[in-house]
Amino acid sequence: MSKVEEKLFENRYRVDEGRPHIAIISADVCEGKCTAKQCTYCCPAACYALENGKVVLTTDGCLECGTCRVICDDHFNIEWSYPRGGFGILYKFG
Amino acid sequence: MAEKFDAIVIGAGPSGNAAALVMARAGMKVLQLERGEYPGSKNVQGAILYAEALEQIIPNCRRQAPLERPIIEQRMWVLDDESYVGSNYRGTKKKDEPPTRYTVIRANIDRWMSKKATDAGVLLICEATVLDLIKLDGKVVGVRTDRLGGDILAEVVVLADGVNSLIATKAGLRPTIKAADVALAVKEMHFLPKEVIEQRFNIANDEGVVIELFGKITKGMMGTGFLYTNRESIALGIGCMADDFKKGGVTPYDLLDAMKAHPAIKPLIAGSEVKEYAAHLIPEGGYKAIPQVHGDGWVIVGDSGGFVNAVHREGSNLAMTSGRLAAETILKLKEEGKPFTAQHLARYRAALEDSFVMKDLKKYRNMPEIFHANPQFFTTYPELLNRAAATILKVDGIDKKTKEKEIAGEFVKRRSRLGLLGDAIKLVRSFR
Numbered sequence: 001m002s003k004v005e006e007k008l009f010e011n012r013y014r015v016d017e018g019r020p021h022i023a024i025i026s027a028d029v030c031e032g033k034c035t036a037k038q039c040t041y042c043c044p045a046a047c048y049a050l051e052n053g054k055v056v057l058t059t060d061g062c063l064e065c066g067t068c069r070v071i072c073d074d075h076f077n078i079e080w081s082y083p084r085g086g087f088g089i090l091y092k093f094g
Numbered sequence: 095m096a097e098k099f100d101a102i103v104i105g106a107g108p109s110g111n112a113a114a115l116v117m118a119r120a121g122m123k124v125l126q127l128e129r130g131e132y133p134g135s136k137n138v139q140g141a142i143l144y145a146e147a148l149e150q151i152i153p154n155c156r157r158q159a160p161l162e163r164p165i166i167e168q169r170m171w172v173l174d175d176e177s178y179v180g181s182n183y184r185g186t187k188k189k190d191e192p193p194t195r196y197t198v199i200r201a202n203i204d205r206w207m208s209k210k211a212t213d214a215g216v217l218l219i220c221e222a223t224v225l226d227l228i229k230l231d232g233k234v235v236g237v238r239t240d241r242l243g244g245d246i247l248a249e250v251v252v253l254a255d256g257v258n259s260l261i262a263t264k265a266g267l268r269p270t271i272k273a274a275d276v277a278l279a280v281k282e283m284h285f286l287p288k289e290v291i292e293q294r295f296n297i298a299n300d301e302g303v304v305i306e307l308f309g310k311i312t313k314g315m316m317g318t319g320f321l322y323t324n325r326e327s328i329a330l331g332i333g334c335m336a337d338d339f340k341k342g343g344v345t346p347y348d349l350l351d352a353m354k355a356h357p358a359i360k361p362l363i364a365g366s367e368v369k370e371y372a373a374h375l376i377p378e379g380g381y382k383a384i385p386q387v388h389g390d391g392w393v394i395v396g397d398s399g400g401f402v403n404a405v406h407r408e409g410s411n412l413a414m415t416s417g418r419l420a421a422e423t424i425l426k427l428k429e430e431g432k433p434f435t436a437q438h439l440a441r442y443r444a445a446l447e448d449s450f451v452m453k454d455l456k457k458y459r460n461m462p463e464i465f466h467a468n469p470q471f472f473t474t475y476p477e478l479l480n481r482a483a484a485t486i487l488k489v490d491g492i493d494k495k496t497k498e499k500e501i502a503g504e505f506v507k508r509r510s511r512l513g514l515l516g517d518a519i520k521l522v523r524s525f526r
């Protein structure tokens with residue numbers, strides 16, 4: 001387990017299987033136009049991973065902070081919304 | 095649900111709970127919608143609760159609220175890579191009676207405050223994400239959710255949905271928040287036996303300590319760290335501006351782990367069990383980033399309106415106060431039989447201007463820009479200060495005057511005379 005996975009492991013989630021609440025609009029923009037790919041190092045839950053030049057998004061560990069939405073401001077290539085009511089992160093302490 | 099309410103409140107954080115409670119207590123028919131399983135399940139705070147703001151809404155709150163520890167000691171540390179220079183204030187519980195600051199666990203506070211609201215008659219529906227506002231002739235008249243079928247209508251809608259402010263943005267009531275105006279904070283909860291905490295921090299059973307952390311821990315980014323003592327846990331976190339994170343260099347979790355490994359911090363959390371890792375944005379753009387907060391049929395309260403005083407780490411109190419002021423404005427208009435038009439709801443903005451919320455934000459309006467543009471305040475100065483302290487304290491046979499000269503020389507070398515003067519002016523201007 002990576003360090004961030006270990007951290008997320010302590011959290012409670014109710015994952016909305018098959019219904020990710022965040023989506024990359026155009027994979028081509030990520031791969032071809034976005035040089036920094038800042039989502040891959042700004043997300044506090046490491047939901048964006050770089051795999052063979054492609055950006056892969058997995059929202060299961062998402063903390064719903066909104067960082068990726070605000071830092072993808074060169075290409076505005078993220079469609080961001082909250083999970084359906086009751087799903088997602090469930091903070092015990094906050 | 096084709097029912098019509100007097101008011102709909104979106105969100106059950108401190109701002110929404112304050113607004114809902116104040117309106118319901120005066121007899122209004124209030125619907126509150128929260129996307130989390132329970133109030134607090136989506137929310138993150140340090141957390142320091144400022145009791146006075148809550149007292150204005152729930153009298154005698156100190157006796158009822160789930161508080162952790164009243165703060166009797168404030169430590170401020172300016173950190174270099176391995177050392178820190180600090181200042182302390184230590185009082186007693188008696189001296190500062192009644193305490194105005196307490197550590198709290200956010201999920202507990204939100205649930206408790208929400209219970210007060212539902213007891214007062216608020217209809218709270220959880221696990222309902224509001225998707226859109228409904229507008230009629232430019233006026234907001236209700237909301238649409240993902241859970242309750244159909245439109246829900248109300249005379250006025252209070253947007254208390256937090257920093258991302260998605261609903262107002264989607265409805266075109268405000269622009270999207272910018273990376274330069276928000277900080278990303280990450281936080282962990284470290285559990286330790288109560289006695290261990292009290293020993294390590296030199297406190298008694300009902301006393302708490304705050305440590306504010308500033309300097310090289312943020313790796314040149316504009317930001318700060320914090321460490322708060324709860325009853326049986328230590329809350330520890332660090333936050334930096336999102337656009338600084340964007341520049342790259344370090345991930346949020348590595349930044350947090352590096353802070354935890356600092357020689358001054360590591361022993362304080364040694365042996366603890368981490369039970370949660372959280373991340374949340376904080377609106378830190380200050381006065382200049384505040385959007386329009388009222389219009390026909392709607393008001394914005396709390397983080398959604400950007401009401402956070404980053405300099406003093408105050409947010410929940412501004413949230414509660416803005417929620418209360420919005421509710422009081424709505425009640426007054428109702429009493430006078432006036433419609434909730436932009437023109438009439440402007441009284442809410444005026445009430446904010448008249449309160450500490452806007453007065454404090456105005457006072458520090460230049461701060462975000464100045465600190466943002468001058469990373470030396472987060473790197474060079476902490477380093478120089480630590481080196482100066484080390485030089486002065488080292489008893490090595492060199493006379494004190496030579497040491498003073500050496501320290502002054504270091505400052506000039508690193509920042510130049512003009513640079514030092516400029517920094518001093520900037521610092522003064524940011525606090526003015």
Ligand SMILES: Cc1cc2nc3c(=O)[nH]c(=O)nc-3n(C[C@H](O)[C@H](O)[C@H](O)COP(=O)(O)OP(=O)(O)OC[C@H]3O[C@@H](n4cnc5c(N)ncnc54)[C@H](O)[C@@H]3O)c2cc1C
Pocket residue numbers: 082104105106107108109110127128129130133134136137138139140141142143144222223224225254255256257260261279280281331333374375376395396397398401402407408409410411413
């Ligand atoms: C790490 C950190 C430390 C902090 N420390 C302090 C501190 O020590 N002291 C202090 O006073 N302040 C602190 N703050 C700031 C404080 O937490 C906020 O200012 C405060 O929580 C704002 O309250 P709010 O009610 O406006 O928003 P929030 O608390 O964010 O509440 C918004 C609510 O709306 C709900 N919601 C959002 N969208 C929807 C939707 N579409 N439909 C339904 N529900 C929705 C959310 O689930 C949430 O419950 C800190 C913040 C952070 C991140």
Ligand code: SF4
Pocket residue numbers: 024029030031034036037038039040055071072075076077078
């Ligand atoms: S920052 Fe935006 S555009 Fe760039 S890689 Fe990430 S999602 Fe794609």
Ligand code: SF4
Pocket residue numbers: 022042043044045046047059061062063064065066067068069373
């Ligand atoms: S919302 Fe936050 S945690 Fe979720 S994917 Fe975006 S940056 Fe990561």
